Amino acid sequence: MDNNKKKIGLFGCIVLAIGSIIGSGIFGSLPAGINAIGSSVVWAFVFAAIYVIALLIPDAYSMSVIPKSGGAFLYSNDICAYARISLAYAKLKSCPEQDVAMPDVVLCCSNICSCMIKWYENLAHELQIPMIMLDIPFNPDYEVSQAEIDYVAGQFWEAVHQLEALTGKRWSEERFREVSAYSCRSSRAWLSATKCARYVPSPFNGFDLLNHMAVMVTARGKAEAAEAMEQLLREYEDHRKEGTSTFRETEKYRIMFEGIACWPYLRVTSAGLKNRGINMVTTIYADAFGFEYQTFEEMIRAYCRVPNAINLELSRDKRIKLCKDNHVDGILVHTNRSCKLWSGFMYEMSRQVGKACDIPVVSFDGDQADPRNFSEAQYDTRVQGLCEIMESRQAVKGV
Amino acid sequence: MELQQIFEKFHEIASSPRKQMDRYLLAGNKIVLTAPVYAPEELIHSMGFVPMGAWGADVELKNAKEYFPAFLCSVAQSILECGMRGTYKGASAIVIPSLCDTLKSLGENWKYAVPDIPFIPMTYPQNRRADYGISYTKASYRRVIRDLEKCGGAFSNAALADSNAIYNRHNAVMRAAAKMLAGHPEITASQRSDLFKSAFFMKKEEHTVLVEKIYTRYPTMLTIPTYSRNQTVAQKPISTCTAHSAAVKRAVRSRLKRRESRNISSDSSA
Numbered sequence: 001m002d003n004n005k006k007k008i009g010l011f012g013c014i015v016l017a018i019g020s021i022i023g024s025g026i027f028g029s030l031p032a033g034i035n036a037i038g039s040s041v042v043w044a045f046v047f048a049a050i051y052v053i054a055l056l057i058p059d060a061y062s063m064s065v066i067p068k069s070g071g072a073f074l075y076s077n078d079i080c081a082y083a084r085i086s087l088a089y090a091k092l093k094s095c096p097e098q099d100v101a102m103p104d105v106v107l108c109c110s111n112i113c114s115c116m117i118k119w120y121e122n123l124a125h126e127l128q129i130p131m132i133m134l135d136i137p138f139n140p141d142y143e144v145s146q147a148e149i150d151y152v153a154g155q156f157w158e159a160v161h162q163l164e165a166l167t168g169k170r171w172s173e174e175r176f177r178e179v180s181a182y183s184c185r186s187s188r189a190w191l192s193a194t195k196c197a198r199y200v201p202s203p204f205n206g207f208d209l210l211n212h213m214a215v216m217v218t219a220r221g222k223a224e225a226a227e228a229m230e231q232l233l234r235e236y237e238d239h240r241k242e243g244t245s246t247f248r249e250t251e252k253y254r255i256m257f258e259g260i261a262c263w264p265y266l267r268v269t270s271a272g273l274k275n276r277g278i279n280m281v282t283t284i285y286a287d288a289f290g291f292e293y294q295t296f297e298e299m300i301r302a303y304c305r306v307p308n309a310i311n312l313e314l315s316r317d318k319r320i321k322l323c324k325d326n327h328v329d330g331i332l333v334h335t336n337r338s339c340k341l342w343s344g345f346m347y348e349m350s351r352q353v354g355k356a357c358d359i360p361v362v363s364f365d366g367d368q369a370d371p372r373n374f375s376e377a378q379y380d381t382r383v384q385g386l387c388e389i390m391e392s393r394q395a396v397k398g399v
Numbered sequence: 400m401e402l403q404q405i406f407e408k409f410h411e412i413a414s415s416p417r418k419q420m421d422r423y424l425l426a427g428n429k430i431v432l433t434a435p436v437y438a439p440e441e442l443i444h445s446m447g448f449v450p451m452g453a454w455g456a457d458v459e460l461k462n463a464k465e466y467f468p469a470f471l472c473s474v475a476q477s478i479l480e481c482g483m484r485g486t487y488k489g490a491s492a493i494v495i496p497s498l499c500d501t502l503k504s505l506g507e508n509w510k511y512a513v514p515d516i517p518f519i520p521m522t523y524p525q526n527r528r529a530d531y532g533i534s535y536t537k538a539s540y541r542r543v544i545r546d547l548e549k550c551g552g553a554f555s556n557a558a559l560a561d562s563n564a565i566y567n568r569h570n571a572v573m574r575a576a577a578k579m580l581a582g583h584p585e586i587t588a589s590q591r592s593d594l595f596k597s598a599f600f601m602k603k604e605e606h607t608v609l610v611e612k613i614y615t616r617y618p619t620m621l622t623i624p625t626y627s628r629n630q631t632v633a634q635k636p637i638s639t640c641t642a643h644s645a646a647v648k649r650a651v652r653s654r655l656k657r658r659e660s661r662n663i664s665s666d667s668s669a
Contacts, residue, residue: 078470104651104654104655105651110525113500114498114499114500114503115500117525129650129651130643130647130651133525133526135524135525135526137497137522137523137524137525137535138497138503138522139522140497140506140507140520140522145538147534147535147538147539148535150531150534150535151524151531151532151534151535151538153531154529154530154531154532155526155529155531158526158529158531162643165643165648166643166647166648166651166652167651167652167655168652168655311507312507312508312510312511335468337468337470340470340471340472340500340501340504341500341503341504343468343470343471344467344468344471344500344501344503344504344505344507344508345466345504345507345508346468347465347466347467347468348466348507348508348511348512349507
């Protein structure tokens with residue numbers, strides 16, 4: 001990995017600074033300057049140099065305080081923070097936590113958002129590697145149409161041919177069936193495990209799902225993943241039989257967590273609930289990584305029905321089912337600055353879910369990856385508010 | 400009509416689209432709003448509606464905040480704001496293409512925030528050149544046609560061919576106007592903006608006539624091609640896939656080979 005590191009030397013650094021200071025304006029304004037003051041324009045350069053140096057001193061000082069490599073590249077804060085982290089890593093190829101291998105090809109699937117497309121186009125450009133685009137459009141209808149399935153199926157085969165041409169490896173029907181079987185087996189066990197939240201009290205702390213989910217995201221087509229998920233299911237069933245739970249507090253309230261986890265503050269968001277006896281028993285985010293299908297067409301249909309690719313009504317109904325199946329008392333909504341699509345119709349959808357299930361809905365501002373967009377104090381206040389509403393409703397019901 | 404008068408007309412229409420909408424409604428026309436970007440105006444026009452651009456406005460966002468978080472695109476938010484305030488009242492429908500994440504949300508929110516103006520989605524594929532992409536685009540257009548029929552429109556291939564010819568002519572006139580005006584700095588940036596913006600609020604055949612009047616005021620007339628009903632403009636060959644070059648394939652294969660050989664040697668050393 002170290003061999004791949006690109007370093008900028010002193011000369012490169014000076015050239016980079018000069019390049020970022022001098023623009024095309026010098027070519028336009030110089031003739032006008034000469035015309036106005038003739039050969040005295042040389043003095044203008046001297047005065048300009050003094051001004052520029054004065055301007056650069058604070059920059060140079062602040063850069064020396066944060067001595068990070070990466071160069072003068074910047075992506076807007078309005079872009080998804082996952083994309084920014086990924087693009088930054090592609091630039092640095094190193095991070096304190098754990099290094100990862102660089103790709104030879106990027107396969108982009110757009111079923112979660114349109115930002116993915118530009119993210120991966122940038123990755124392909126930065127790393128000078130080919131990109132294969134698998135487009136699964138946002139479906140404005142409740143059902144997946146045959147037209148959408150045909151479109152995605154056409155692209156699947158195109159992607160297979162492109163990968164064959166790029167890598168020299170051949171498509172194998174047998175291997176596809178094997179991987180699909182593992183994926184479905186992992187998914188069945190995973191979805192059965194998350195459904196254990198229907199037991200009261202729940203045999204698990206819902207924040208556990210956010211950890212186990214990593215296996216489903218990255219390895220669901222492997223035998224080891226299927227075995228791990230089956231083990232998880234056995235553990236949850238055992239907890240239920242023994243009356244124990246990975247939720248270490250007394251479960252006073254059960255909520256659904258809406259949106260992607262606030263990863264930089266996982267401990268804070270978890271503790272804020274646990275300390276009040278609130279168990280986050282369910283989230284659509286966890287179930288989104290389980291896919292059950294029998295045929296190739298059904299597999300495509302499943303990938304067309306992931307949370308961010310479906311309309312408000314289907315999104316709402318899936319959540320209503322989760323809330324009702326898992327006896328939820330309230331909903332905590334993460335208004336995620338990074339995820340425009342997830343947050344874009346969240347207000348209306350969560351209002352409808354709350355109304356249909358007759359439960360309170362409270363939201364907080366945060367971000368799936370950028371730590372600057374979260375306030376612990378705001379989170380705590382909102383959770384406190386939700387807790388008070390659930391408490392008063394339980395008092396009315398005489399629970 | 401003097402040049403100044405023509406641009407005053409463009410300005411009037413560009414700065415008061417509601418008045419223009421009322422004029423069309425009074426004349427018995429039906430209006431279908433078109434949100435950014437690439438709404439299939441030709442289809443809407445051919446089915447007997449007047450397509451009118453709904454690209455938001457410089458308004459304070461108040462009602463839209465009930466639906467959108469503050470950090471979403473302000474253009475989409477202001478379209479919803481105008482819809483909720485009744486600015487578009489009287490429109491038969493709004494067509495919103497889902498070309499970005501905020502536009503997807505705009506359509507979903509519109510159904511509940513502005514229930515009296517039906518939402519018609521238009522979904523474009525990203526891989527649009529291959530056969531499957533063309534089929535999917537056609538299916539999306541058919542979806543728009545079905546929804547417009549529910550609003551009282553009638554589709555025919557002949558009417559679509561007529562509308563295509565009108566739009567091709569308008570596009571050509573606008574391209575020529577942009578080129579011609581580049582040599583006339585006395586026409587201000589605001590006037591150019593009015594010229595283009597007014598096209599969103601007028602029937603294209605009417606706008607074409609008005610733009611053509613500019614040409615009669617300038618001696619440097621450009622040649623504008625004419626289009627027949629069944630003529631298509633795009634003649635580019637359509638490839639079936641985005642094939643990667645031989646050099647790219649070689650680079651990927653050699654990287655994979657190197658890695659595999661590294662893995663084999665590390666396995667054997669283990």
